[in-house]
Amino acid sequence: MDTRRAYKSFRYKAKTAWSSARRGTLSALGKPNIVVGSPPEFKGQPDIWAPEELLVGSVNTCLMLTFLTLAQAKGLVPVGYQSEAEGLLENIEGKYRITEVTVRPRVTLNDTAEVGRAREIMESVEAQCFISNSIKSKVTLTAEFVIAPSPK
Template sequence: MDTKRAYKSFRYKAKIDWASARRGTLSAEGKSHIVVGSPPEFKGQPDVWAPEELLVGSLNTCLMLTFLTLAQAKSLVPVAYESEAEGLLENVEGKYRITEVAVRPRVTLDNTAEIERAREIMEGVEAQCFISNSIKSKVTLTAEFVVAARPK
């Protein structure tokens, strides 16, 4: 017997207000405002968040949250998680697009015995990440696993 699972749908809202030149304010109800604009490469200022950075940051955040969710389901609690991500903006057939994003998480664990389990969890992260499932970019996830240093 084939049973179908009912999935929920969710909507997310964001508002943008143009301020001046190539700057605006990104907001959503009940959240901090973010000053956004063009990156310097497109006549913007370096001190504001650009859409390209927000996209890369969204992917990096989603991969972290997906890892932590999957780890929690397997009773794995990392000591620390930090990650750097870099997106490549290229002109493809006359249109700019983020073609690839390299994500390099560093997961600190309590002991060596947890490394293999953490590695197995990380292998399923990209396929389950909402943002990586929503973009065309090639995503490369290269994780490093380390054991927390013990105080002497």
């Protein structure tokens, strides 16, 4: 008896169009456009999204959504979730690449009894996140768990 699970495949589309200088528009059907361009370090402007930030943001967002999905499956409902992420762009053998992404989530829980379960879920998040599985960069996840103040 074959016990292998059949997995679906998905395709995602995005378009870019150059507008001026080192900037353009990122678009996808049915979604708001995003103005994109080079970061200031590469002669771009600081007020628009750079591909480097989008990559770091994608890792950060995927880790959050993976945690929330796994938490929901295990009956854990966090009160809050916030995270900061930082990517390191380095020149390796003459080519720039993001070598590491550090993500620092802060998960707010209802009570201390949930911390162990939340920590256990967080330990499996990186391995389950398809974005971190899709890049060469080292991904470090350092979570903090806090308890929501009791309502007075």
